Amino acid sequence: MDAVYSIIPAGVLSQMFVGLSRTTILFIVASGLTLILGVLRIPNVAHGSLYMIGAFTAFTVTKLFGGGSAGFWMALIIAPLAVALISLIAERGMFQFLYEREHLMLLLLTFAFSLVFGDLVKLVWGGEYKSVPVPHIFQGFVPLFGGLPFPRYNLFLLIAGPVVAILLWLLTNKTKMGKIARAAAVDREMVGAVGINVSRVFASVFVIGCYLAGLGGVLVAPTVSVTLGMDHNLIIEAFLIVIMGGLGNIWGALLGALIFGLTQSLGILIWPKFGIIFPYLAVVVVLLFRPTGLLKSTW
Amino acid sequence: MKKTVFLSTSLVFFVGLLMVCPLAYAQNAIKVGIVDTYTGPATTFTMDVLDGFKLAVNEINAKGGVLGKKIEYATRDEKFKPDIGLAMAKELVLKEKVDILMGTINSATALAISDFAKKEKLPFFVTFSKSEKIIGEKGHQYVFNMNENTAMVGKAAAVALAKKPYAKYWIAGDDYEYGHAIADSLWNHLKKMKPQIQKVGESWWKVGEADFTPYITQILAAKPDFIIVATGGAGMVNFQKAAKATGLSQKIPFYQHTAIELSVLKPQEQNAPEGVFGTANYFFYYPDTPSNRAFVDEYKKAYNREPRIGALSGYMTARFIAEGYKKAGKIDKEALIKALEGMSLDSPVGPMAIRGCDHQLELPMYFGVTKKDPKYNFFVAGDIQVIQAKDYMPTCDEVIKSRK
Numbered sequence: 164m165d166a167v168y169s170i171i172p173a174g175v176l177s178q179m180f181v182g183l184s185r186t187t188i189l190f191i192v193a194s195g196l197t198l199i200l201g202v203l204r205i206p207n208v209a210h211g212s213l214y215m216i217g218a219f220t221a222f223t224v225t226k227l228f229g230g231g232s233a234g235f236w237m238a239l240i241i242a243p244l245a246v247a248l249i250s251l252i253a254e255r256g257m258f259q260f261l262y263e264r265e266h267l268m269l270l271l272l273t274f275a276f277s278l279v280f281g282d283l284v285k286l287v288w289g290g291e292y293k294s295v296p297v298p299h300i301f302q303g304f305v306p307l308f309g310g311l312p313f314p315r316y317n318l319f320l321l322i323a324g325p326v327v328a329i330l331l332w333l334l335t336n337k338t339k340m341g342k343i344a345r346a347a348a349v350d351r352e353m354v355g356a357v358g359i360n361v362s363r364v365f366a367s368v369f370v371i372g373c374y375l376a377g378l379g380g381v382l383v384a385p386t387v388s389v390t391l392g393m394d395h396n397l398i399i400e401a402f403l404i405v406i407m408g409g410l411g412n413i414w415g416a417l418l419g420a421l422i423f424g425l426t427q428s429l430g431i432l433i434w435p436k437f438g439i440i441f442p443y444l445a446v447v448v449v450l451l452f453r454p455t456g457l458l459k460s461t462w
Numbered sequence: 463m464k465k466t467v468f469l470s471t472s473l474v475f476f477v478g479l480l481m482v483c484p485l486a487y488a489q490n491a492i493k494v495g496i497v498d499t500y501t502g503p504a505t506t507f508t509m510d511v512l513d514g515f516k517l518a519v520n521e522i523n524a525k526g527g528v529l530g531k532k533i534e535y536a537t538r539d540e541k542f543k544p545d546i547g548l549a550m551a552k553e554l555v556l557k558e559k560v561d562i563l564m565g566t567i568n569s570a571t572a573l574a575i576s577d578f579a580k581k582e583k584l585p586f587f588v589t590f591s592k593s594e595k596i597i598g599e600k601g602h603q604y605v606f607n608m609n610e611n612t613a614m615v616g617k618a619a620a621v622a623l624a625k626k627p628y629a630k631y632w633i634a635g636d637d638y639e640y641g642h643a644i645a646d647s648l649w650n651h652l653k654k655m656k657p658q659i660q661k662v663g664e665s666w667w668k669v670g671e672a673d674f675t676p677y678i679t680q681i682l683a684a685k686p687d688f689i690i691v692a693t694g695g696a697g698m699v700n701f702q703k704a705a706k707a708t709g710l711s712q713k714i715p716f717y718q719h720t721a722i723e724l725s726v727l728k729p730q731e732q733n734a735p736e737g738v739f740g741t742a743n744y745f746f747y748y749p750d751t752p753s754n755r756a757f758v759d760e761y762k763k764a765y766n767r768e769p770r771i772g773a774l775s776g777y778m779t780a781r782f783i784a785e786g787y788k789k790a791g792k793i794d795k796e797a798l799i800k801a802l803e804g805m806s807l808d809s810p811v812g813p814m815a816i817r818g819c820d821h822q823l824e825l826p827m828y829f830g831v832t833k834k835d836p837k838y839n840f841f842v843a844g845d846i847q848v849i850q851a852k853d854y855m856p857t858c859d860e861v862i863k864s865r866k
Contacts, residue, residue, distance in 0.1 A: 174683045181676045188673075230731070282501070290505030292699050294729040297707065304709045312682065314675060314707035386707065387672045388699030388729060392503035396670040428676035435665035435680055439637060 173309030175432060180307070182428025183421075184317035187324030188383050190420035192397060193404040194331060194413050195375030201411020201461040202348045202368045205258065206266060208273040211398030212280035213373050217246045217380025218389045219284055222293040232298035239381050246377025247370045254369045259362060277394065285391055293389040301385075316385060323382060327375070331413055334371070344368050348411060348461050403442075407449045409456030418457055422449070491534040492527075492793060494783065495554030497547050497565040497575060498589070500539040503696055504567045506725055510772030511589045512537065513765050515564070517773075518780035528787045533780065536560065540571050547571030551578055561795065562587065564779060569593035569639065576605045585799055587783070589775045592640060592694075594647070597820045598856075598864040603799060606821040608782075609775045610743050612640060614827070615719045616647025618854035619690075619741050622829035622847060623648075623717065624655040628688035630662045632681050635692030637666040644719055645692040662686045671697060674704035682710060689716035698726045702735050711735030722830045722843035724770050734841040738832045741849075743825055744771040748846055749811060757810035778809055778823070782816065815851075819858035824851035 167176070196210045220242035225234035253276065261269060297316050307313040335341035343364050347354045355361045379397075387393065404423050408415025423442045430441025449457060496515070498508045515535070523532045536558055540547030547566055554560045555578075563579055563586040566572050572591035579586035580602045587606045588596050594613035596605060610618075633649060635641030652659060663684055665677050681689060689710075693701050698718060705711040720726055721740025746758045746768040757777070761769040769777075783798075785807055790797035806815035815824045830843035 177679055177683075178676060181679050185673050185676065285501065285505065290503070290509060292506060292696055292725065292729040294699060294703070294731070294733070296731070296733045297703075302707075304707060311679065312709045312713075313679075314704075316707060317675060383672065386675075386700075386703060388696045388703070390503050390696040390699075391505070392670065392696065393672065396668075396672060431665065431676045431680045432683075435634075435663055435677070438665060438677070438680075439668050 168309060173311060175429070177308040177311040177313060178428045178432045179425060180313065180321065181317060182424040183324075184320040184424075185428065186420045186424030187320040187327075188379050189400060189404055189423055190324055190417050191327050191375050191382065192379035193401045193408075193416040193420055194327070195372040195379070196401050197405045197408065197411055197413055197416040198331075198375070199369055199372035200405060201413075202344050203258075203262065203365055204266065205262075205269045205273065205369075206402075207372070208270065208398060209253075209276035209280060210273075210373070210376050210401065211394035212277045212284075213246050213250060213376035214380040214383075214397055215284060215389075215391075215394040216249065216280060217242050217377030218295075218384040218387075218393065219288050219293065219380075220245045220377070221381040221384040222288075222295050222389050225295050230296065232300065235295065235298040235385065238295070238384075239378075242381045243374045243377035246380070247374040250373030251366065251370050254366050258369065259366065262365065277398075281391065281394065290391060295384040295389060297385040320382060327378070328417060335413065340364060340367060400442075403446050407446055407456060409458040409460040411461030412456070412458045415456055415458035415460075490530070491532045492562070492783070492787065493558065493560040494533060494535040494562045494564055494780075495551065495558060495560035496535055496537045497540050497550050497554065497563065497571065498537065499542045499567050500537070501541050504542055506695075507590055507770075507772045508567050510770050511567075511776035514761070514769060514773030514776030514778075515589075515780045516776075517761060517764055518777045518784075522780065522784045528784045529791070529793065531793065533784065535564075540566060540568065542568050542571075544568065544570040544574045548574040548578060551575040555582055555584060561585075561793070562783060564589060567591060569596070572596055573600055576600060576602070579604045583795065585795055587779045589779055590772055592643075594643060597822050598861055601820055601861065601865050603821070606782075606802070606816065606823070608779045608823045609771065610825065610827065611822075612643035613647045613856055614822075614854055615741060616644050616649075617651045617856065618827040618829065618849045619648050619717060619719065620651035620655060621849055621854055622741070623652055623688075623739075626688070628715070629659055630685075630687045631659060632663050632665075632684060632686035632689045633661060633692070634665045634667075634677065634681065634689060636669045636671075636694055636697055638669050640694050641666070641669075641692040645690055648690055648692075669695075669697070672700060674701050675708060678704050678708045678710050682708065682713065686714060689714055691716050691718045691721075693718060694720075699729060702726065702730065702738065703733075705738070706733065706735040711738060715739060717741075720771075722828075722832055724768060724840075727832060727841045731840050732834075734832055736832055736834065736841070739829070740832070740843070741827055741829050742771065742843065743827055744769070744774045744811065745828065745843060745846075746770070747842060748828065751810075751812075753808065753812075754810040774810060778807070778814060781807055781809075817855070817858070820861040822855060822861070824855065826850055827854055 199207050221238035224238035224241050228234035228237045301316040301319050304312040304314045404419035408419035422445050426441040426445040431438035519533045538550035567590040569591040572588050592612050594611040597607045633645050635645050717739040721738045723742040786798045786802040789801040802816050803818035806813050827849040828846050830846040832841045833844035835842045
C-alpha cells in the first residue's frame with residue numbers, strides 16, 4: 164500500500180472512495196431518470212419524489228420487520244417494488260395518454276405529480292424526521308487507507324453501484340426488451356410498424372426507471388434523515404448529472420455521477436470553505452466544451 | 463373551450479378559498495392571525511407552535527376568555543415563501559381584521575411581516591424564526607420575539623464552551639444566514655472570553671446537504687480539538703448519522719444547537735451518537751417540576767405526543783397576549799404593547815419575562831450532551847447546565863445600537 168500512498172496520499176484516496184460511494188446513489192437515481200428521458204422523452208421531475216417515497220417506505224418496512232437489519236433487507240426488496248407499483252399506476256393511468264404531447268406539457272405534469280406526491284407523503288408519514296438505522300453488519304467504520312476511518316455502509320454502497328450498473332447493462336444490451344427500448348428511443352413509429360407493442364415497452368421502461376429511484380431512496384435512507392424536501396435536493400443534482408452525461412445515455416449518467424461525486428469530495432479536501440462549488444463548476448466546464456453532454460445523447 | 467377551462471378553474475379556486483377561510487368570526491373576539499409554513503419539512507416545528515398556542519387558547523377561553531372576549535385565530539400557510547407570507551399577513555389584517563399577527567418559521571417572511579406590522583401599528587409575535595435581525599437591526603416597538611435567536615444561541619454556547627479545555631476549533635455549517643449567524647456569534651463571543659483559542663479551518667455546505675461523509679473525513683484529517691457545527695433542520699440528523707458512521711463522535715467532540723433536542727434525537731432512537739454537545743430551550747423531561755409535568759400531560763392528552771420548544775413558544779405567546787390585555791384593561795393595541803413590556807409570567811419552565819427595551823422573551827437555555835437513558839427508547843440530554851437569560855442575552859444597549 165505504501166507504494167500507492169507515495170503516488171496518491173492516503174487522505175486523497177480515502178476522500179476519493181467516500182466520493183465514489185456518494186456516486187453510487189447519484190448514479191442509481193440518475194440512471195433511472197435518464198432511462199425514462201431517453202426512451203420515453205419524459206423529463207420526470209417527480210423522479211425525486213419517488214426517491215423520497217422509496218426512503219419513507221423503507222422506513223415503514225424496516226419498522227414493520229422489527230427495526231433491525233432484517234427490516235432493512237426486506238425494505239431493500241419491498242420499497243423499490245412499492246415505488247415501481249406507484250409508477251405503474253401513474254403510467255397506465257396518466258402518462259400513456261400523453262406521450263404525443265410536447266415536452267413542456269409533460270414537464271408540467273410531472274411537476275404536478277411531484278407536488279401531489281410531496282403532500283401525500285406528508286399526509287401518510289407526517290412532518291417528523293424519520294431515521295432508518297444502518298444494518299448491524301454495516302454499523303461503524305473500518306480503518307482504511309492509512310488508518311483513516313471509512314464507514315462500513317459506504318463499502319456496501321461501493322459494491323451496490325457496480326452491481327446495478329452491470330444489471331442495467333445486461334438489461335439494455337442483452338435482453339430483447341432492452342433492444343426494443345433502445346430502438347423505440349430512436350424511432351418509435353418504426354418499432355410500432357414492425358408489430359411490437361410499444362406501449363407495453365414504454366410502461367416497462369418507465370417502471371424500471373422509477374424502480375431505480377426507489378432503490379436509490381432505500382440505499383440512501385440509513386445515511387440521512389428521511390424527511391420531506393429530500394426530493395428537491397436530489398432532483399436538481401440528478402438532472403445536472405443527466406445533462407452532463409448526455410440526455411438518455413445511461414453511461415453518461417454513470418460518468419456524470421462520477422464527476423459530480425468526485426469533484427465534490429475532492430473539492431472539499433482542497434478548499435473546505437467553498438467545497439460546495441466544485442461539482443457545479445464541473446457542470447459549467449463540461450457544458451462549455453460539450454454543450455450536448457459528454458456522451459452521445461439519444462435526443 | 464379555453465374560456466370554460468379558465469372559468470371552471472377559477473370557480474374551483476374560489477370555492478376552495480371559501481372553504482379555507484372561516485367566513486365570520488364571532489363578534490367581540492380577539493382575533494389572532496397566524497402565518498406559518500404548514501407544508502414541507504418545516505412542519506416538523508410549526509405544528510408544535512400551533513398546537514401549543516391552541517392548548518393555551520382553549521384553556522383561556524374555557525375560563526371565560528379575556529375581558530369577556532374569546533380569543534380566536536385563523537391560520538395561513540405561507541409555504542416557506544416570503545411573498546406569499548406577506549400577502550397572507552396583509553389579507554389577515556385588511557380582510558379578516560385581526561388584532562394581532564403571529565408566525566413564522568421563515569426568517570425572511572418574519573422580517574417582511576414585521577415591516578408590515580410596523581406600518582400598520584399592529585403587534586407581531588415571532589414564534590420560531592431565529593434571525594437576530596428581528597429584534598436587532600430591523601427591530602421596532604410592534605415586534606416581539608418569543609423564542610431564542612442566533613445571537614443568543616451563539617453567546618449561550620460560548621458561555622458553556624469557554625469552560626472546556628479545547629484550543630483548536632473547526633467551524634462548519636449550512637451555507638446560509640442561520641448557519642453563518644450562529645457560527646459568527648459563537649466564535650466572536652468565545653474568542654472574547656478565551657483569546658488564546660484558534661480556528662484551524664472552516665467548511666460550509668449547501669442547505670439540505672444529504673451526505674456529510676466527505677466533509678467529516680476531511681475534518682478528521684485536519685485533527686481539530688473541537689468542531690462547531692452550525693446546521694439546522696434535517697441537516698441536524700444527517701450530520702449526527704454521518705458522525706456516528708465515520709466514528710467522528712468518538713474522536714472529536716462537536717457542538718450543534720438543538721443537538722440534544724427531541725426532534726433530532728427521537729427519530730434516531732438508540733442509534734444516535736453519544737456525547738454530542740448541544741443547546742436547547744425546552745425538554746419535556748427537564749426541569750422535572752410539577753408545572754412542566756402538568757404542561758406535558760395536558761399537551762400529550764390533547765395531541766398524543768411530547769411537546770417541544772415550538773409548543774412552549776406557542777403556548778406562552780397565547781398566555782402573554784391574554785395576560786397583556788388583562789393588565790391593559792382594554793382591547794387596545796398600544797395599551798397591550800405597554801402592558802407586555804417587562805411583564806413576567808409563570809411558564810412550564812419557570813418565570814419568563816418580556817424584556818422592555820427590545821421585546822425579547824427572556825427564557826433559560828440548557829446546555830447538555832447526548833446520552834442514553836433507560837427510561838426512553840431514544841437518547842436524551844444529560845449533564846444539563848442551565849444558562850440564565852441574563853447571562854446569554856445581548857444587552858439592551860447592544861440591541862438598540864444595532865438598530866441604527
